[in-house]
Amino acid sequence: MEKDSRTKLIEAAIPLLAEKGLAGVSIRELAEAANVNSALISYYFGGKDGLYLGVLEELFSPADTLVEAFEKLEASPPERIQYYAKVILSIHKKNPYLMQFMHSELTNPTFALKIIVEKYISRFFKFISQAFTDGVKEGYFNSDLDPTYASISLAGIMNFYFIARPITKEFLVDNVDHDEKYVIQAVNIYLNGVRRINYE
Amino acid sequence: MEKDSRTKLIEAAIPLLAEKGLAGVSIRELAEAANVNSALISYYFGGKDGLYLGVLEELFSPADTLVEAFEKLEASPPERIQYYAKVILSIHKKNPYLMQFMHSELTNPTFALKIIVEKYISRFFKFISQAFTDGVKEGYFNSDLDPTYASISLAGIMNFYFIARPITKEFLVDNVDHDEKYVIQAVNIYLNGVRRINYE
DNA sequence: GTCTATATTGCGATAGAC
DNA sequence: GTCTATCGCAATATAGAC
Numbered sequence: 001m002e003k004d005s006r007t008k009l010i011e012a013a014i015p016l017l018a019e020k021g022l023a024g025v026s027i028r029e030l031a032e033a034a035n036v037n038s039a040l041i042s043y044y045f046g047g048k049d050g051l052y053l054g055v056l057e058e059l060f061s062p063a064d065t066l067v068e069a070f071e072k073l074e075a076s077p078p079e080r081i082q083y084y085a086k087v088i089l090s091i092h093k094k095n096p097y098l099m100q101f102m103h104s105e106l107t108n109p110t111f112a113l114k115i116i117v118e119k120y121i122s123r124f125f126k127f128i129s130q131a132f133t134d135g136v137k138e139g140y141f142n143s144d145l146d147p148t149y150a151s152i153s154l155a156g157i158m159n160f161y162f163i164a165r166p167i168t169k170e171f172l173v174d175n176v177d178h179d180e181k182y183v184i185q186a187v188n189i190y191l192n193g194v195r196r197i198n199y200e
Numbered sequence: 201m202e203k204d205s206r207t208k209l210i211e212a213a214i215p216l217l218a219e220k221g222l223a224g225v226s227i228r229e230l231a232e233a234a235n236v237n238s239a240l241i242s243y244y245f246g247g248k249d250g251l252y253l254g255v256l257e258e259l260f261s262p263a264d265t266l267v268e269a270f271e272k273l274e275a276s277p278p279e280r281i282q283y284y285a286k287v288i289l290s291i292h293k294k295n296p297y298l299m300q301f302m303h304s305e306l307t308n309p310t311f312a313l314k315i316i317v318e319k320y321i322s323r324f325f326k327f328i329s330q331a332f333t334d335g336v337k338e339g340y341f342n343s344d345l346d347p348t349y350a351s352i353s354l355a356g357i358m359n360f361y362f363i364a365r366p367i368t369k370e371f372l373v374d375n376v377d378h379d380e381k382y383v384i385q386a387v388n389i390y391l392n393g394v395r396r397i398n399y400e
Numbered sequence: 401g402t403c404t405a406t407a408t409t410g411c412g413a414t415a416g417a418c
Numbered sequence: 419g420t421c422t423a424t425c426g427c428a429a430t431a432t433a434g435a436c
Contacts, residue, residue: 005419021308024223027412037421042413044419100307106363107303108221113366121367129371146385148371149378152364153357153386160356163306166313167321171329171348178349185346186353193393205401226429237403242431244401 006044008034013055018097022052022110049111056112059098060120063091067123077135078191081154084128085187088158089179099162128154132194141194150194157186206244208234213255218297222252222310249311256312259298260320263291267323277335278391281354284328285387288358289379299362328354332394341394350394357386 003011012034016025027048031038045051066087073080092099102121105113132147141150161168161182172178203211212234216225227248231238245251266287273280292299302321305313332347341350361368361382372378 019308021221021223023221024308026410028410037419038412039414039422040420048412103303103307103363106366107300107307108219108224109366117367122370125367125371145389146381148368149382149385150389152361152368152382153389155364156356156358156360157353158356160360161352163303164352164355166306166309167317167325168348168352170322171325181346182349182352185349189345189350189353189393190389191393193389193391227431228429237401238430239404239432240402248430 005034005036005040008036009041009044009051010054010058012036013051014059014097017052017055018100018104021104021108022048023108027051052110053112053115056101056116059095059101060116062094063098063120063124066091067120067127070124070127077131077138077140078195080131081128081135081191082187084124084131084154085158085183089183092162092179096162099159103159103163125151125155135194139196142196145194154190157190158183161186205234205236205240208236209241209244209251210254210258212236213251214259214297217252217255218300218304221304221308222248223308227251252310253312253315256301256316259295259301260316262294263298263320263324266291267320267327270324270327277331277338277340278395280331281328281335281391282387284324284331284354285358285383289383292362292379296362299359303359303363325351325355335394339396342396345394354390357390358383361386 009030013025013030016030016033027038027041030048030051031041041048041051045054070080070083070087073083075083102116105116128151129147132141132145132150135141136143136145136147161179209230213225213230216230216233227238227241230248230251231241241248241251245254270280270283270287273283275283302316305316328351329347332341332345332350335341336343336345336347361379
């Protein structure tokens with residue numbers, strides 16, 4: 001069964017927009033990659049910007065369920081950090097382009113930045129930040145830890161890995177799945193680094 | 201004394217190209233911001249791409265001196281990591297746009313990616329990576345540390361902070377200089393996290 | 401070195417036939 | 419729902435006057 005044109009457009013647009021950015025791709029290029037007439041972009045999405053939004057919705061909306069799971073989670077702060085790391089890993093596994101869109105919006109913001117930050121990213125951020133606040137209060141983490149700074153550095157550890165491929169591919173051997181190994185090591189370093197020193 | 205047009209173009213182009221990316225700015229916009237005729241972009245740089253390269257050279261070439269200093273440095277691995285963090289901080293202080301260009305190239309690569317990775321970024325990466333390798337060998341760091349993974353996560357901690365402004369500005373109080381505080385805390389967490397546990 | 405004027409190409413969007 | 423054709427405009431680059 002042939003996919004409908006709307007779907008074909010979204011699917012073809014994902015890698016193109018992720019790699020070149022919104023301003024870097026033309027509607028003709030997008031249509032061609034989808035094997036679809038370029039006028040259909042206006043028909044289905046009202047224009048190029050609309051297709052971009054459609055792509056972002058497609059990629060980010062599944063993350064919503066995951067944040068909701070976060071918010072219900074009853075677990076200790078270190079466990080919540082572990083859980084966050086696992087979720088980032090699974091998001092990336094399911095869609096390797098999401099992180100690229102996020103970083104693209106952070107470094108070269110478009111009209112869509114406000115939307116995805118408010119709708120998705122902030123919630124993740126609040127979740128980690130809360131985990132650090134609680135963790136300090138409950139004595140898991142070092143008491144001079146700043147929860148905001150800690151959240152940024154944890155997010156940095158997790159996100160940068162998936163972005164830095166152009167640098168790291170030279171240093172990482174092929175035919176090995178590094179993603180999971182990386183995340184495990186990084187989160188271990190991190191939890192070890194923030195934990196309260198025990199003077200018993 | 202009036203600056204020459206070449207200089208005016210470079211200076212005006214830095215923030216514009218950093219924020220919108222190469223594909224997101226037109227030569228008209230660049231010329232207007234510099235108060236200069238748009239034909240001068242071709243005259244001085246051979247075109248828009250040339251101006252972009254000129255901007256990158258302007259921003260990245262000072263980093264060269266700093267890496268050379270790295271390579272001569274006689275210091276223990278943890279000290280070298282500390283030193284790296286300080287250098288990143290001073291680079292960002294001197295030029296707040298450099299990190300944005302780097303990330304822009306990583307997420308939405310242009311023709312210039314290969315150049316700046318090979319010429320600048322790789323050298324930084326090798327320096328940290330070597331520090332971790334030595335640190336494991338000399339017993340400073342945990343023996344199951346993977347130097348490549350460790351380098352990525354350290355770079356992530358340092359870089360992401362400077363990129364994540366659109367998310368974090370909402371959470372960080374104004375009128376405080378967070379940069380230095382952040383870097384100090386992050387590197388402390390990190391060094392604490394990687395250090396060898398002492399069973400004496 | 402700097403300007404105007406223009407050549408040329410490609411862009412995004414839409415009207416209207418099918 | 420999909421196509422062709424085309425409009426209007428913005429893009430980069432350059433020729434040539436000053």
